[in-house]
Amino acid sequence: MAGNRFSVGIIIVVIGVILLLGKLGVFGFVWELFWPALILAVGLLLHALYFNKTLPSGVLIPGGILVTISVLFFLCTFFGWGLMAYIWPGFIFAVAVGLYEFHMFDKYSPRGTLMAAVALAVIAGVLFGMTILFTVGIYFIAIVLIGLGVYMIVNKRRSW
Template identity: 50%
Template sequence: MARNSYSIGLLLIGLAVVLILGKIGVIHFVFAFLWPVVLLIPGLLFHVLYFNRSLPAGVLVPGGILTTYALMFFYCNIFGWHATSYLWPGFILGVAIGLYEFHLFDRNSDRGVWIAAMVLGIVATICFAITLLVKLGIYVIALLLIAAGVLIISRKPRSW
């Protein structure tokens, strides 16, 4: 009976600590900024289980996807969710990374997996470039004009 009351006492103390942490905002802060860990842990676990030879290479596809998405969500938590307006091609890139890992580590994978990974990777890269050009286009144009002006000024004039 003493052991049972000891366990109940520890449970009540733990519950009180959780309630106090919740009241002062610690739990909200932790969940607000660290929720991508819910995606990162399974993604990394898939990788660990594959490299420990516990699971087949197919788990690298969701592992790569979940890990990529978790890193994107961490970035958005730190720098603001407006960042998704230029990070959205990362959702395509996550699938490409997962497929590429599968192709890289599975000796029996079909060539189609590699082709799909490369196509999705190229599409994601093009989408990133277009998004950055649209978002930062005026700055790119200004830098190109400055570079052209400096090149014209610094070029030695030819004597006729």
């Protein structure tokens, strides 16, 4: 009977601590930072189910997409959602990752799967490059112009 009271006492204390931490906002803070882990877990679960030969290779497409998107969400959660203005082509790249995994692990995948994956990866890369160029490219151009001007000023040859 005494052991039973001890177990019930521990359970009551644990419930009290959980309620107190919840009221202090600890769980809300943890949830705000680590909710992309749920998306990552689903993506990894799909991969595990394929590699355990429970599900067909088609689950690699959404699995790859979910894992890649969870990485994007983790980046935005830790560094701020303003980062999404720069990494949004990652969503297109996520589809390319899923298609590429499907192509790699299914020897009977359609021929166009690899071409679609490469095309989407190239499109994502071009869009990412354009995003970077339009947002921070002006700084690069300014630095090049300043360097060119300094070179022209310092250079002893007067060829212009």
